[in-house]
Amino acid sequence: MKKIVLNALLVSAVAFTACKNDKSNETQPEDAQEVAMASEEQGTTFSVDSSATVIEWEGEKPTGSHMGTIKVSEGNFTVNDSAVLSGNFTIDMNSIEVTDLEGDQKANLEAHLKGTVDEKQDDFFNVKKFPTAKFEVTGTSKSEDGKTLLEGNLTIREETKNISFPVSISQEGDMMTLTSEEFTIDRTKWNVNYGSKSVFEGLKDNFVYDDIQLKIDLKAKKA
Secondary structure (H helix, E strand, O other): OHHHHHHHHHHHHHHHHHHHOOOOOEOOOEOOOOOOOOOHHHOEEEEEOHHHOEEEEEEEEOOEEEEEEEEEEEEEEEEEOOEEEEEEEEEEEEEEEEOOOOHHHHHHHHHHHHOOOOOOOOOOOOOOOOOEEEEEEEEEEEOOOOOEEEEEEEEEOOEEEEEEEEEEEEEEOOEEEEEEOOEEEEHHHHOOOOOOOOOOOOOOOOOOOOEEEEEEEEEEEEO
C-alpha cells in the first residue's frame, strides 16, 4: 500500500513539474521592429470593441497560481482576407483583475500587481507611472506546423520587445475576431522582476515564476 501511495505521489510530482516547465508557445522576445503600415485601400479597417475584448492571464509560484483578466481600451486593425496587415491595441493596466480570489485576498493581490501599495509600487506594474501597455503589429508569419503567428512590439513599463504568438482570425459581417492560443512571456524582459529567481538570489521557495501565461480574445467592428 505504501508503495502504491509513493508511486502516486511521484507521478503527481512529475506532472506538476512538467506543467511548470511547459514551454509551449513561449515567446522569444527580440529587439523592437518597424511597425507595419497599411492604407485603407489595402484592406478593411476595424476598430477594437473594448467592451467585448479581454486578455486572460495566469501567473504561478511554487505553492500555486493566480489568474485574472485585463482590458483593452482601444485599438484598430487593417485586415485583408483574414490576414492582418497592420494594427495595434492599448492595454489598460488599471483594469488588472484577479478572478480566482474574493474579498480582501482579491483586493490585496490586485493592489500589489497594480503597485498601489506604499513601498511596493515597483514590484509589478506601477500603474500610476505606467497606466497603459501597448501592442503594435510588425507583421505575420507561419510556424513550422502551419499556424499563423502574429508578430508585434509589446511595450510594458516603457520597455519594448518584439514577440510572436499563434492566432486565428475570422470575419463575419462587420465583425472581426482575433483569438490567440495561450502563450507565455518572460516578465523580466520588461523589468517586472519581483520574486524572480533569475534576478535575485537567496529566494529559496519564496519566488514567483518568470513566465506569465496570456490568451487574447479580441473583437473589432468595421470602422
